[in-house]
Amino acid sequence: MSPLAPAAAPIALEAARFRAYGPRHIDEIAQRYGMSGDMRDTVRLISEVLPFRVNEYVLDQLVDWAAIPEDPIFRMVFPQRGMLPEDDIGRLAKLVDDPSAKRELRAEVRRIRAGLNPHPSGQKQLNVPTVEGTEIPGLQHKYRETVLYFPGQGQTCHSYCTYCFRWAQFVGDADLRFASPTPDPLIGYLGEHPEVSDVLVTGGDPMVMTTERLRRHLEPLLEIETVRTIRIGTKSVAYWPHRFVSDPDADDTLRLFEQIVASGRNIAVMAHFSHPRELGTDVARRALARIRGTGALVYCQAPLVAHVNDDARTWSELWRAELAAGAVPYYLFVERDTGPYEYFKVPLAKASAIYRSAYRTLPGLARTVRGPVMSATPGKVVVDGVTETAQGRFFELRLLQARDPQLIGRPFRAHYSTTAAWLDDLRLAPDTPADIVAAVRGPQP
Numbered sequence: 001m002s003p004l005a006p007a008a009a010p011i012a013l014e015a016a017r018f019r020a021y022g023p024r025h026i027d028e029i030a031q032r033y034g035m036s037g038d039m040r041d042t043v044r045l046i047s048e049v050l051p052f053r054v055n056e057y058v059l060d061q062l063v064d065w066a067a068i069p070e071d072p073i074f075r076m077v078f079p080q081r082g083m084l085p086e087d088d089i090g091r092l093a094k095l096v097d098d099p100s101a102k103r104e105l106r107a108e109v110r111r112i113r114a115g116l117n118p119h120p121s122g123q124k125q126l127n128v129p130t131v132e133g134t135e136i137p138g139l140q141h142k143y144r145e146t147v148l149y150f151p152g153q154g155q156t157c158h159s160y161c162t163y164c165f166r167w168a169q170f171v172g173d174a175d176l177r178f179a180s181p182t183p184d185p186l187i188g189y190l191g192e193h194p195e196v197s198d199v200l201v202t203g204g205d206p207m208v209m210t211t212e213r214l215r216r217h218l219e220p221l222l223e224i225e226t227v228r229t230i231r232i233g234t235k236s237v238a239y240w241p242h243r244f245v246s247d248p249d250a251d252d253t254l255r256l257f258e259q260i261v262a263s264g265r266n267i268a269v270m271a272h273f274s275h276p277r278e279l280g281t282d283v284a285r286r287a288l289a290r291i292r293g294t295g296a297l298v299y300c301q302a303p304l305v306a307h308v309n310d311d312a313r314t315w316s317e318l319w320r321a322e323l324a325a326g327a328v329p330y331y332l333f334v335e336r337d338t339g340p341y342e343y344f345k346v347p348l349a350k351a352s353a354i355y356r357s358a359y360r361t362l363p364g365l366a367r368t369v370r371g372p373v374m375s376a377t378p379g380k381v382v383v384d385g386v387t388e389t390a391q392g393r394f395f396e397l398r399l400l401q402a403r404d405p406q407l408i409g410r411p412f413r414a415h416y417s418t419t420a421a422w423l424d425d426l427r428l429a430p431d432t433p434a435d436i437v438a439a440v441r442g443p444q445p
């Protein structure tokens with residue numbers, strides 16, 4: 001970031017103590033960092049509906065306060081105008097100012113949230129495994145070799161992304177939560193499913209847990225011989241790198257990673273980086289160096305979102321910074337249809353062009369990245385590019401991952417469109433094989 005950017009004095013790295021800021025601290029933040037009254041009111045209004053959480057490090061080291069509101073990190077963490085329809089904002093504004101309208105306000109907030117597609121891609125209905133007809137909470141099993149595990153105490157994050165597709169679980173609606181308090185059901189399930197080699201621990205962010213808690217969830221996995229890789233999906237290196245450097249249990253975390261490596265398994269940190277600035281601080285680079293020092297692998301992924309990282313230069317810089325830090329660029333995701341989607345969405349044609357322009361600039365070792373990828377109902381669909389044929393222009397697509405292993409790696413085509421932003425918006429080519437048509441168009445939840 002620009003050396004002029006941080007308005008506040010930089011905090012001493014070693015002394016940094018985690019402190020979360022939420023909707024109740026908006027005045028304090030506005031005053032400390034110089035947010036206009038109008039911006040502050042907007043953040044306050046929108047955060048009635050969408051989750052808002054930030055911390056000292058993000059505020060001091062990542063946001064460029066001289067560039068708000070256009071600053072990409074500001075857009076990434078602060079709810080703002082454009083994320084909800086103007087009509088909804090107007091109604092909210094009236095209700096918030098009326099102390100006698102508390103119940104109406106709550107009802108209005110519920111109504112707006114329900115209209116924001118809180119559960120995209122049938123994640124909940126389609127992928128929860130059952131044992132003797134009973135659903136196992138905190139697990140999703142979509143692809144043969146990989147189980148997703150949601151530990152109960154890892155369902156928040158060090159800061160929230162305004163584009164998060166799991167936003168609904170952060171706004172406190174009890175029936176939207178799904179997570180497991182203990183690893184016992186997971187261990188039982190894995191015992192019966194030796195085909196599962198990968199456990200992807202996710203959230204929220206599992207790294208919000210203390211090491212002691214994290215250990216309680218991970219150690220039992222080492223008893224299951226068929227589990228070969230433990231992945232941790234996390235944005236902590238971007239939002240709170242002190243977790244691996246100076247937190248009281250930072251060293252214990254590294255010992256836990258070493259223990260997993262010593263058991264002959266892979267531990268892979270699936271790091272979410274959205275912008276090269278997140279890799280620009282000393283503490284983030286030290287965190288990555290320390291993680292790599294344990295023998296852990298680091299793979300990087302993030303969605304492409306308007307207002308945050310929708311240009312080729314940002315991705316080129318990001319992927320090269322990842323490689324320089326010894327991390328592997330892995331997925332560029334297409335944003336899902338949920339939450340403030342209209343604000344963040346990038347059409348597939350534009351996403352593909354950005355991907356290719358950035359990819360072209362990369363050294364070979366960074367061309368491990370794949371994208372733009374839609375994590376959709378049938379599987380992970382990558383847009384490989386656009387082709388011109390005698391029949392017209394087409395998107396070249398491919399299933400990188402699929403519920404049905406027969407479909408993995410299969411290419412197919414859809415008619416080119418400048419506006420389509422998701423698989424559902426695409427018209428498949430007339431010669432698309434029937435099994436792919438069935439998977440892509442199949443029973444939608």
Ligand SMILES: *Cc1c(COP(=O)(O)O)cnc(C)c1O
Pocket residue numbers: 140142143146147148200375380400401
């Ligand atoms: C992406 C994803 C995985 C992991 O897929 P890989 O291609 O192995 O990285 C597993 N489960 C779900 C539900 C996913 O979306």
Ligand code: SF4
Pocket residue numbers: 156157159160161163164165166167203204205234235272
């Ligand atoms: S860190 Fe991940 S889970 Fe947390 S808000 Fe951001 S995208 Fe969502």
